[in-house]
Amino acid sequence: MLPILTKEDKKEIDNVFNELVVRYGEREDAWGLNLRKACNNIKYIYPLYKNYFKVRLFGKENVQDKQYMVVSNHSGQIAIDGLLIGTAFSMEIKPSRILRPMVERFFTSLPFINKWANECGAVLGDRDNCMNLLEKGESLLIFPEGVRGVAKSTKDFYKVQEFTRGFYRMAIKAGIEILPVAVVGAEEVFPYVYQAKGIAKKFGLPALPLSANYFPLPSPIDIYVGKPIKPETAISDDPADSEIDPLIDQIEAEIQHMIDDGLDNRREFWPIMKENKGHGHGE
Template identity: 45%
Template sequence: MPYNNREKKIGSYMFDKFSLKLSSEDKVHKEEQILKLRERYRDYQDPWGFNIDTVIEALNLTFPIYKKYFKIRIFGIENLEDKPYIFASNHTGQIPIDGMMITTAIAMEMDKPRVLHSMVDSFLAGFPFLGSLSAQTGSILGDRGNCKWLLDKGESILVFPEGMKGITKSSHEFYDTRQFSNGFFRIALGQKTPIVPITVVGAEEMFPLVFHAKKLGKVLGLPTLPLTANILPLPSPIDIYIGKPYELPDHMSVDAQDKEIRVHVQKIEKQINEQLKNGLEKRRPFFDSVRKPLQDFLFKKGRS
């Protein structure tokens, strides 16, 4: 469902307030990428209601956030070719902004841009408004049949092998990756699709103080209930590391035993953790990037 004018006005006000206006160079780049996406997805239709117009509306909103709010740096984009991949990423932050930013990166940074299809939980897929909006922008229920359909059509998918556990971490558990599930590796084996390990650094600090009231969440029928000090995510600078595609073993069956699969999943997990360790050493100081936008917001008045 395309955004209406009122939402556009609110969006433009917020962009102005948070200094999210793109430079003319970025604007031109965005338009070029959007043209390429329109061309690629002109005749594409999927059974979840994908709509390229909604994708573009969403990119118009997320790209300024990507560029100016989270000041995303991307490393290793040269590792990617124009072919289907299963992107496997660590899961950080309390809301799946990491997924949104990876998707924006693939759409905006690749020479031949793609819409990355994120796998979402059934809770989000069935949620009013959000479920429909995410389906229109290419996010679908994380189900093997769904993944197979997309990969058969030459599309790439984004999975978070940590699952919900990945984004339900309290402050003291930040950057502590949870055990990866084996499902995504079996899908990759079945479809013979290489896996690209992705690491997101900096997204945990969007909500620096978090406590998960899991028991209360259960009572309310929610997967979890994060209690945070801030409602909006803070502009923590985010780095996205794209690793080299993981070569799948030649003769491994999709029905191989868990222990055989586990060896490979652990290698991918290790690669993501190494990227995470390096990324944490090289990350930009967080509070420098928080101070200026906060000052702008609080003290600059009468901005046009």
């Protein structure tokens, strides 16, 4: 049963977006964020967030009214974790904010998806782009595992893959705190079957994970927000890799730790399925 937007949800979304308009302005920004369209889109996403994936958000007390670089693990073949984290930060965390997810280069050339993602706040994951957004006071959502995170085979589920270094360099340069986030439950939404690397290469795609289904399974999802991490200030603006690698390893370890704790605390898949069938929507 597909969740439907209730009157209460609609009112809640409208209230949040009225707040956001005051903060961001009516007009589209230079990256194409369009609050009116983002509001319309979240009316489809929020019922899924709340009643289908039954997202639980932990650690919202760690988020202050300031700019962050939100850094999360990436999972689930077709990554919906960005959507859910973005929804959590706009709907559940006060004051509401639009996180600007960094997306892969190939993503920006896709018809419809590019338009829709830009309207919702997504931007090209390019360093100049990120620095310009940070200068404008925006909060970023970064998945430093990149494609390695989403294209994992089953044996690597919930194992954080090696982070790239760019995000940390930008955090140092901008002097912005890193907010670690762990998503638990998204690996099972599109069960992994095979990674078609050859075909992906032929078509210029970053990855082509084949799944048993392309309709998302209602895996219960938990989002954990950790305590903010201040970037190291005792190193130069442009440090050597050897200087920042241990610091990045610490963030990786922190997120892995949050995932491991989350796995101990996670809800079972089948009871949630039954609950979905029984109640339709609403916890």
